Structures are given as C-alpha cells and as structure tokens.
Amino acid sequence: xxxxxxxxxxxxxxxxxxxxxxxxxxxxxxxxxxxxxxxxxxxxxxxxxxxxxxxxxxxxxxxxxxxxxxxxxxxxxxxxxxxxxxxxxxxxxx
Amino acid sequence: xxxxxxxxxxxxxxxxxxxxxxxxxxxxxxxxxxxxxxxxxxxxxxxxxxxxxxxxxxxxxxxxxxxxxxxxxxxxxxxxxxxxxxxxxxxxxx
Amino acid sequence: xxxxxxxxxxxxxxxxxxxxxxxxxxxxxxxxxxxxxxxxxxxxxxxxxxxxxxxxxxxxxxxxxxxxxxxxxxxxxxxxxxxxxxxxxxxxxx
Amino acid sequence: xxxxxxxxxxxxxxxxxxxxxxxxxxxxxxxxxxxxxxxxxxxxxxxxxxxxxxxxxxxxxxxxxxxxxxxxxxxxxxxxxxxxxxxxxxxxxx
Amino acid sequence: xxxxxxxxxxxxxxxxxxxxxxxxxxxxxxxxxxxxxxxxxxxxxxxxxxxxxxxxxxxxxxxxxxxxxxxxxxxxxxxxxxxxxxxxxxxxxx
Amino acid sequence: xxxxxxxxxxxxxxxxxxxxxxxxxxxxxxxxxxxxxxxxxxxxxxxxxxxxxxxxxxxxxxxxxxxxxxxxxxxxxxxxxxxxxxxxxxxxxx
Amino acid sequence: xxxxxxxxxxxxxxxxxxxxxxxxxxxxxxxxxxxxxxxxxxxxxxxxxxxxxxxxxxxxxxxxxxxxxxxxxxxxxxxxxxxxxxxxxxxxxx
Amino acid sequence: xxxxxxxxxxxxxxxxxxxxxxxxxxxxxxxxxxxxxxxxxxxxxxxxxxxxxxxxxxxxxxxxxxxxxxxxxxxxxxxxxxxxxxxxxxxxxx
Amino acid sequence: xxxxxxxxxxxxxxxxxxxxxxxxxxxxxxxxxxxxxxxxxxxxxxxxxxxxxxxxxxxxxxxxxxxxxxxxxxxxxxxxxxxxxxxxxxxxxx
Amino acid sequence: xxxxxxxxxxxxxxxxxxxxxxxxxxxxxxxxxxxxxxxxxxxxxxxxxxxxxxxxxxxxxxxxxxxxxxxxxxxxxxxxxxxxxxxxxxxxxx
Numbered sequence: 001x002x003x004x005x006x007x008x009x010x011x012x013x014x015x016x017x018x019x020x021x022x023x024x025x026x027x028x029x030x031x032x033x034x035x036x037x038x039x040x041x042x043x044x045x046x047x048x049x050x051x052x053x054x055x056x057x058x059x060x061x062x063x064x065x066x067x068x069x070x071x072x073x074x075x076x077x078x079x080x081x082x083x084x085x086x087x088x089x090x091x092x093x094x
Numbered sequence: 095x096x097x098x099x100x101x102x103x104x105x106x107x108x109x110x111x112x113x114x115x116x117x118x119x120x121x122x123x124x125x126x127x128x129x130x131x132x133x134x135x136x137x138x139x140x141x142x143x144x145x146x147x148x149x150x151x152x153x154x155x156x157x158x159x160x161x162x163x164x165x166x167x168x169x170x171x172x173x174x175x176x177x178x179x180x181x182x183x184x185x186x187x188x
Numbered sequence: 189x190x191x192x193x194x195x196x197x198x199x200x201x202x203x204x205x206x207x208x209x210x211x212x213x214x215x216x217x218x219x220x221x222x223x224x225x226x227x228x229x230x231x232x233x234x235x236x237x238x239x240x241x242x243x244x245x246x247x248x249x250x251x252x253x254x255x256x257x258x259x260x261x262x263x264x265x266x267x268x269x270x271x272x273x274x275x276x277x278x279x280x281x282x
Numbered sequence: 283x284x285x286x287x288x289x290x291x292x293x294x295x296x297x298x299x300x301x302x303x304x305x306x307x308x309x310x311x312x313x314x315x316x317x318x319x320x321x322x323x324x325x326x327x328x329x330x331x332x333x334x335x336x337x338x339x340x341x342x343x344x345x346x347x348x349x350x351x352x353x354x355x356x357x358x359x360x361x362x363x364x365x366x367x368x369x370x371x372x373x374x375x376x
Numbered sequence: 377x378x379x380x381x382x383x384x385x386x387x388x389x390x391x392x393x394x395x396x397x398x399x400x401x402x403x404x405x406x407x408x409x410x411x412x413x414x415x416x417x418x419x420x421x422x423x424x425x426x427x428x429x430x431x432x433x434x435x436x437x438x439x440x441x442x443x444x445x446x447x448x449x450x451x452x453x454x455x456x457x458x459x460x461x462x463x464x465x466x467x468x469x470x
Numbered sequence: 471x472x473x474x475x476x477x478x479x480x481x482x483x484x485x486x487x488x489x490x491x492x493x494x495x496x497x498x499x500x501x502x503x504x505x506x507x508x509x510x511x512x513x514x515x516x517x518x519x520x521x522x523x524x525x526x527x528x529x530x531x532x533x534x535x536x537x538x539x540x541x542x543x544x545x546x547x548x549x550x551x552x553x554x555x556x557x558x559x560x561x562x563x564x
Numbered sequence: 565x566x567x568x569x570x571x572x573x574x575x576x577x578x579x580x581x582x583x584x585x586x587x588x589x590x591x592x593x594x595x596x597x598x599x600x601x602x603x604x605x606x607x608x609x610x611x612x613x614x615x616x617x618x619x620x621x622x623x624x625x626x627x628x629x630x631x632x633x634x635x636x637x638x639x640x641x642x643x644x645x646x647x648x649x650x651x652x653x654x655x656x657x658x
Numbered sequence: 659x660x661x662x663x664x665x666x667x668x669x670x671x672x673x674x675x676x677x678x679x680x681x682x683x684x685x686x687x688x689x690x691x692x693x694x695x696x697x698x699x700x701x702x703x704x705x706x707x708x709x710x711x712x713x714x715x716x717x718x719x720x721x722x723x724x725x726x727x728x729x730x731x732x733x734x735x736x737x738x739x740x741x742x743x744x745x746x747x748x749x750x751x752x
Numbered sequence: 753x754x755x756x757x758x759x760x761x762x763x764x765x766x767x768x769x770x771x772x773x774x775x776x777x778x779x780x781x782x783x784x785x786x787x788x789x790x791x792x793x794x795x796x797x798x799x800x801x802x803x804x805x806x807x808x809x810x811x812x813x814x815x816x817x818x819x820x821x822x823x824x825x826x827x828x829x830x831x832x833x834x835x836x837x838x839x840x841x842x843x844x845x846x
Numbered sequence: 847x848x849x850x851x852x853x854x855x856x857x858x859x860x861x862x863x864x865x866x867x868x869x870x871x872x873x874x875x876x877x878x879x880x881x882x883x884x885x886x887x888x889x890x891x892x893x894x895x896x897x898x899x900x901x902x903x904x905x906x907x908x909x910x911x912x913x914x915x916x917x918x919x920x921x922x923x924x925x926x927x928x929x930x931x932x933x934x935x936x937x938x939x940x
Binding site: 289347357358359362 | 516
C-alpha cells in the first residue's frame with residue numbers, strides 16, 4: 001500500500017553543527033536502506049524549506065509508523081501521513 | 095521539473111450520467127496520452143473522494159497549466175499545484 | 189488495517205423525501221452487510237449533524253475506497269479518511 | 283457515553299530519557315487500569331506522530347476530564363474531546 | 377451534563393416568508409417546551425447573524441441529538457456541539 | 471451586557487509548583503469575589519484541557535477587560551471574548 | 565460602547581439590477597440616518613470587494629444587532645462583530 | 659504605491675460561452691489599457707486555476723478599488739489586496 | 753490613506769518588569785507624538801488581550817512601515833496591516 | 847520560470863545585535879549579487895513585519911532552492927514558494 005508522507009524537520013538554530021552533520025549522514029544512509037527494501041520509493045524537497053514529500057510503501061500504517069520512527073531525525077520531525085488508493089488512470093498500470 | 099498536483103472534481107449530483115461517462119472515458123484517454131508523453135508520471139486516488147494526487151513533469155508552470163487545462167474535466171476541477179525540488183536522498187538517484 | 193473515517197452527508201433541503209427514505213433504508217441495509225463482512229466495525233453520530241465517524245477495516249486504502257463508494261448516499265457524501273496504526277496500549281491487546 | 287479523544291504528547295527533545303521511560307511505563311500501566319474499568323475501550327496511533335486517537339467511555343465530560351487528567355503524561359498533552367451520540371447503523375447493535 | 381451548542385440557520389433569501397414566519401413561531405414554541413423540561417437553559421444571539429449559542433442540558437450526546445433534531449429549523453441548521461465539564465470555580469456551586 | 475469568554479491558561483511544565491498552587495487558590499478566591507459582584511455568572515471546564523468557557527456580565531468591553539486583567543493567572547492566559555446579544559427564545563425571559 | 569464590524573454583501577450575479585439599485589440607495593439613506601444618530605461613526609471599503617469595515621457605537625450587542633438587522637441589505641450580509649475596549653493611548657482622549 | 663492582488667474568477671460551468679468569450683476579450687483590452695496607464699505592471703497565472711496574481715500601482719487603496727471594479731469580470735471575481743512597502747534590497751533600486 | 757492595523761505584543765512572562773514599565777511609558781509618549789502628527793487617529797483594546805486595533809493614516813505602506821517600526825515595543829509585536837479604501841456612506845463625508 | 851516567494855525572518859529578540867547587523871549587510875550584498883545574475887527580480891516589504899515577498903527567476907524549483915538556501919538569514923527564515931505560469935494579459939508581453 002502506498003502513502004504520501006510530508007515531513008518537516010525542525011533543527012534548533014543553535015544546535016550542534018557536528019551532531020547535525022552526523023544525523024544528515026545517518027539519515028541519508030537510512031534512506032538508502034529503506035529505498036533498497038522498497039519502503040521509500042520517491043522523495044522530493046519542498047523548495048525553500050527543510051520539508052520533504054515522500055512516496056512510501058508499507059503493508060499498513062503500523063509498519064509505516066515503525067519505518068518512519070526509525071529515521072535518525074525522527075525526534076525533530078513533524079509528519080503527516082496520507083494513505084493513497086490506486087487510481088485507474090495511474091500510468092504505472094500502462 | 096516535477097510537480098505534485100492535487101485535483102478535486104465536483105460533478106453536479108443531478109448532472110447527466112451519459113455526459114459524465116463520456117467525460118470519464120475522455121479523461122482516461124487523455125491521461126494515457128499524457129502518460130505516454132511523460133507529462134503524467136503517477137496518479138493516486140484520495141480514498142472516499144473524487145480527488146487525486148498526481149506526479150506531473152513539465153518544463154515549467156506555464157506548460158503544466160496548458161496540460162492541466164486540456165483535461166476534459168478541467169471546468170469541474172479545483173486544482174492545487176506544488177513545485178517540487180529534487181532531494182539528495184531520492185531513490186531515483188540510486 | 190483500521191481506518192477512522194469521517195462522513196458528512198449533504199442532502200438538498202428540497203430533495204424528494206421518498207427518495208431520501210429509500211436511501212436511508214438502503215444505507216442501513218448496506219451498513220449491516222458491511223458490518224457482517226467485518227468492514228464496518230463501529231459507527232458514531234456527531235451530535236446535531238448528519239455526520240458520522242466510523243471505524244472501518246480494509247486490506248488497504250484501495251479496498252476501503254471501493255467499500256465507501258458502494259454506499260447508497262456516496263454521491264452526497266464528503267469523506268475524510270485517516271489510516272490508523274496499532275497502539276501498544278490498545279485494550280484490544282489485553 | 284462514548285467520546286473520541288485525540289491526544290498529542292509533546293516531550294522536549296532534550297528531556298531526561300530515564301524520566302521519559304518511567305512515564306511511558308506508568309502511562310501503559312494506567313491505560314491498562316482504565317481499560318480494565320471500561321473507561322478506555324480502544325486506542326490507535328496516528329502514524330508518524332506521538333498522537334493517539336482513543337475511544338473512551340464516561341458518565342459525562344466531568345468524569346472524562348478526571349480520567350484524562352490522571353494520565354501520567356497529562357502535563358505534556360494537548361487534548362481534543364468530541365462527544366459522540368449513538369448511530370442507528372452501529373454494528374454494536376447488531 | 378451541560379453542552380455549549382452553536383447553531384447557524386441558513387434560510388434561502390428567496391424562501392417563502394410565510395413558511396419562515398410559521399417556522400419562527402414553531403421554533404419559539406419548541407424552545408419554550410425544551411426550556412420547561414430543563415433541556416434548554418440559556419440562549420444568546422451572536423450579534424449581526426442568524427447564529428445562536430445555547431446552554432443545553434442532556435443525559436448524553438445521544439439525547440442531545442434527539443432534542444436538537446426535533447427543532448423545526450433543524451434541516452436549515454449547521455450545529456457544533458461542545459461537551460462541558462464542571463469547573464471548581466463555577467458560581468453555580470457557591 | 472453578557473459575554474462568552476474562552477480562556478486557556480499555559481503554565482510552564484517546569485514552573486514552580488508552589489507558585490502554581492498559590493495562584494490556583496488566588497484565582498479561586500478572585501472568581502468567588504467576581505461571582506459575588508455578578509461579573510462571573512457561570513464557568514465550564516473544556517474537558518482534557520486547562521481551558522474554560524465563562525459567562526461574564528459587564529457594562530461594556532472596557533469594564534470586562536479590567537475584570538479579566540485582574541485575574542491572578544492573567545499573564546499566562548490566552549483569552550477570546552465574544553459579545554452576546556439577547557435572544558427572544560432565551561429561557562431567562564420565561 | 566464601540567464595535568468594529570466587518571460586513572460582506574453577497575448579491576447574486578443574476579440578481580435584478582433595479583432592485584439592487586433601490587437597495588443601494590436605501591442602504592445609503594439608512595447609513596446617513598444611523599450616522600446622524602451616532603450609531604455609525606466611520607465606514608471603510610475593503611478594496612476589490614463588496615466588504616466594509618465599520619466603527620459602530622451602541623449601548624450593547626443587543627442594540628447593535630437591532631441596528632445591523634435594520635440595514636436594507638441585511639439578508640445578503642455576512643457580518644462579524646468585535647467588541648472593542650478603550651485604549652489608554654487612544655488619540656480621542658488627547 | 660504598489661499592491662500585490664490575488665484574483666479568482668468563478669464563471670458558472672453552464673454559463674453562456676459567447677458571453678464568456680466577449681468578457682475574456684474585454685478583460686484583455688481593459689488589461690492593456692490599465693498597463694498603458696501604468697496601473698497594471700505584471701500579471702501571473704496560478705497554474706491549474708482561473709486565478710491570477712497581479713502587481714498593481716495606484717495612489718492609494720481607493721484608486722485601486724476603482725480600477726479593480728472597472729474590470730469586466732469584476733462581478734465574478736474574488737479579490738484579495740495586499741499593500742506593499744518598498745524594500746531596501748529591491749533590485750529596482752539598483 | 754487610511755489603514756486598519758492589528759497589533760499583538762508578546763512580552764515574555766519572566767521579562768524585566770522595570771524594562772516593561774519604561775517601554776509602556778515610551779510607547780505612550782510615541783503614540784501621543786504620532787497622534788499629534790496625524791499618523792495615529794484611533795486606538796482600541798481587544799478585550800482580554802495585549803492586542804490593539806488602530807486606525808492609521810500614512811501616504812503609503814512604506815511610510816506606514818517606518819512609523820510602525822519606530823514603536824518602542826516593535827520587536828515584540830506581531831502586526832497585520834489592511835489598506836482601506838474610502839466608502840461612499842462614510843459618515844466622515846456627511 | 848518565475849516564482850513568487852514569501853519569506854519571514856524570525857530573529858531572536860535577545861539575539862546579538864552585531865551578528866544581526868553583519869547578517870543584514872551580507873543579506874543585502876547577496877541580494878545585489880542575485881539581482882545582478884537575474885535570479886532576484888523584485889522585492890517588497892510586507893508593512894509592519896520582517897516579511898518580504900519576492901519575484902524570483904530560476905530554471906526550476908531545484909535551482910530556486912539552492913538560491914534561497916544560500917541567503918545568509920536562511921536558517922532564520924520561513925519560506926513559501928509559489929510557481930507562477932505566464933498570463934496572456936501580462937504587460938511584460940506588450
């Protein structure tokens with residue numbers, strides 16, 4: 001089942017830059033792993049922000065919650081999940 | 095350039111069912127054509143509604159407007175366009 | 189997978205009362221059938237309104253969309269679907 | 283009388299992890315007790331968040347307030363209560 | 377149990393003035409009856425509008441729904457119900 | 471003239487509990503005094519929150535402002551005031 | 565007591581232009597009368613709209629409601645009333 | 659003085675197409691005239707909609723209102739005006 | 753040109769009371785000066801809050817911005833400016 | 847492709863004034879450079895605030911994101927980007 005997930009990361013302005021760099025690297029590695037296992041399918045940046053919109057795949061919302069809460073930046077994230085149904089005109093079916 | 099586009103179609107309840115069926119078929123054909131030319135990349139149904147979220151590709155917002163206004167149901171549509179930037183962790187780059 | 193679904197039905201004030209009564213009966217029968225098949229688990233009335241909140245069970249959002257769009261009053265409905273994950277403290281697990 | 287209650291817990295990012303773990307355990311125990319006495323009937327996780335939606339039973343809003351304010355995490359909670367009326371098509375009556 | 381209920385009545389501008397006058401009279405009579413039985417305790421007009429805020433008493437939200445849906449103008453009403461808990465500083469206890 | 475006033479008190483989680491207890495007692499005493507002088511007529515708790523809705527009486531908004539700003543917790547309060555007109559169906563007139 | 569009142573008038577596009585002209589004249593005359601009696605003190609146009617913001621004077625919200633509901637365009641109006649308190653730095657006191 | 663003005667035009671779906679074409683032509687001519695007199699400086703289309711954002715120049719909001727209400731489609735328009743102050747980093751000053 | 757300006761001042765609860773008193777006095781003096789030069793015409797208190805609504809006069813939004821940013825409390829202020837057009841029924845013209 | 851971009855800068859009230867002055871100068875220099883390269887075309891101040899609205903030019907949202915994130919005040923900025931399509935009545939085409 002596919003979900004469109006909007007994520008905003010709020011890192012404190014006076015936060016430790018080294019810790020931030022570590023987390024960015026960890027986040028990137030984690031995203032790669034989730035992509036490899038088919039959980040993360042696409043990821044876009046909302047321009048001008050530290051927000052992204054992602055296309056995620058999971059059996060259900062419970063599995064999706066486990067995946068999202070495994071992200072290194074999770075404690076700094078505000079997340080909104082929208083469950084998507086398939087559409088008859090989806091090019092993926094052509 | 096990619097856009098995430100949310101479209102709600104409001105067809106009058108007492109609208110002509112035959113006209114509606116014609117438009118649904120035309121919309122499906124148009125979507126197929128736009129998919130073939132790479133403009134429409136993915137399309138999801140927002141469950142319980144006549145709303146969809148689509149991943150669209152266009153040179154810019156002007157071209158996107160021409161594409162969207164060519165949809166048979168366009169006069170009955172309420173559309174919100176969000177321009178997306180690429181994300182370093184997008185699986186498409188892996 | 190469970191969903192919490194908010195449904196508002198807008199029936200025109202000058203609508204045909206007989207047609208309305210037929211649909212109410214059909215809606216009730218359909219709800220019974222959906223309950224029997226385990227799709228509809230609970231249903232509450234938002235007091236003072238023609239809105240309900242329902243607890244629904246479906247494999248995914250695609251199946252849920254098929255179920256909801258099969259409701260007799262569907263064309264008059266405004267629906268908002270929220271996918272729910274399980275909670276460790278859910279009494280259902282006790 | 284049944285209530286649908288949405289609860290968001292905001293724990294400070296730099297909060298004491300041990301204190302947090304204690305509170306999580308206490309919250310779980312308290313939820314169990316409230317389930318046993320029939321006050322808490324169901325509990326769902328809003329995926330990607332530290333929000334839950336719960337189905338609660340209480341004589342009235344005054345009793346519900348006492349129950350909710352007895353939750354260990356109450357000082358960190360933002361709570362929205364919706365009183366629910368019964369619905370003729372509620373499967374619970376079948 | 378007490379509820380604060382906000383009600384907006386939307387009567388069509390080209391509606392039948394005689395029918396409106398009948399309904400206004402019926403609404404007033406019904407309000408009197410509900411006041412006599414203790415269901416309606418106070419009623420205020422939101423200035424400049426056809427909105428009122430009422431203090432209502434009912435065993436629970438189900439009974440309140442029956443009362444509200446018995447109001448003659450109910451089909452033209454948009455209603456929002458808020459369940460209230462008692463407050464230790466409520467003058468009614470002094 | 472009557473006003474419906476919604477008040478939310480935001481006390482810092484790490485605030486001094488003794489100071490809080492003092493203020494709660496002072497608030498209660500002040501409410502009693504305002505009730506005695508007819509300024510505060512009713513007070514309800516919004517369940518699950520530190521919000522109340524109050525029915526207040528004052529000559530005008532200027533006097534109401536003086537009354538509200540005299541409340542011990544005023545610096546921690548977010549307040550919304552709605553001026554109410556009388557309603558012909560108000561049970562108080564029966 | 566002073567109120568800031570925002571009024572939007574929604575006249576149907578296919579409404580009778582003569583009736584509209586009559587009402588505009590009546591509205592102007594009524595505004596003059598209300599200004600003469602000190603009820604209407606100032607009136608501004610929200611540019612690009614058929615909305616105005618007015619400074620009104622009335623003993624209380626009940627009197628204000630009677631005044632506003634006496635406006636010829638009242639049935640086509642959406643009105644929001646805000647009661648104002650005096651301010652120590654108001655130039656009117658200088 | 660410059661204003662950023664957002665305009666949405668709502669033309670009825672079953673409106674007369676000839677009348678619409680006439681108005682579109684008249685709107686285009688009027689825009690040309692307003693551009694020539696320096697009132698209309700720039701105009702953008704919000705993609706997927708019949709909304710535009712315009713950069714307008716007028717002595718004040720009163721003049722702007724006269725200009726906007728002179729647009730042929732004005733009766734079908736919903737307009738929001740934002741007055742802009744100059745900015746020290748505006749390239750126009752370079 | 754006239755503007756209606758809504759200003760909310762957020763002073764930290766643990767802010768220095770002496771500094772606050774100084775600023776209040778400075779604000780009052782500044783308001784007097786602005787009133788004397790015709791920039792500030794009226795000022796109302798939103799009851800129960802540290803918000804005011806003011807009627808301001810300035811050549812344009814640029815001059816208004818200079819005036820507002822000269823207020824002693826400006827760094828603690830959240831400000832919303834609405835440009836007003838004249839209204840034919842404004843009592844000021846009678 | 848053109849974008850209308852709304853930017854709010856939130857600088858802490860107790861922030862270092864020297865650091866702020868440095869950043870203001872750097873921001874001004876950076877704006878000049880971006881104007882020279884045609885990325886920044888116009889910039890307006892929202893009166894009474896530290897918000898601006900800018901007209902920006904970029905190949906796509908990805909390039910725009912790189913430009914915006916290069917602004918010295920970027921970490922203190924809340925940014926909303928709207929992609930604009932061309933409009934047939936845009937004076938720029940005359």
